[in-house]
Amino acid sequence: QVQLVESGGGLVQPGGSLRLSCAASGSISSAYVMGWYRQAPGQQRELVASITSSGSTNYGDFVKGRFTISRDNAQNTVYLQMNSLTSEDTNVYYCRAHRTFLSYWGRGTQVTVSS
Numbered sequence: 001q002v003q004l005v006e007s008g009g010g011l012v013q014p015g016g017s018l019r020l021s022c023a024a025s026g027s028i029s030s031a032y033v034m035g036w037y038r039q040a041p042g043q044q045r046e047l048v049a050s051i052t053s054s055g056s057t058n059y060g061d062f063v064k065g066r067f068t069i070s071r072d073n074a075q076n077t078v079y080l081q082m083n084s085l086t087s088e089d090t091n092v093y094y095c096r097a098h099r100t101f102l103s104y105w106g107r108g109t110q111v112t113v114s115s
Contacts, residue, residue, distance in 0.1 A: 003025045022077065022106060032102075035047065048063065091110075
């Protein structure tokens with residue numbers, strides 16, 4: 001089993017920045033792909049960013065260079081630096097760790113962008 005705990009969400013003004021963290025524990029290894037997803041009420045969960053153990057990254061089209069995902073394999077932690085936030089980024093952000101036949105989710109952290 002793998003446990004994922006997100007932190008760093010909150011209220012930020014448009015144009016501001018936030019850094020999300022996801023700490024993994026349990027039977028986690030650097031072989032897992034780590035990622036951030038988001039889901040608004042009534043909408044499907046969508047990929048924000050993912051990163052492999054070797055550091056290859058993938059971003060959702062809406063990111064447009066504003067977010068950066070990184071990971072610290074020694075600390076089993078993945079980060080999401082979010083800049084130039086807009087109201088459309090208001091969502092619950094979920095951390096995911098997955099590999100073949102296995103997928104784990106955190107409980108999510110709320111990000112609200114509002115003046």
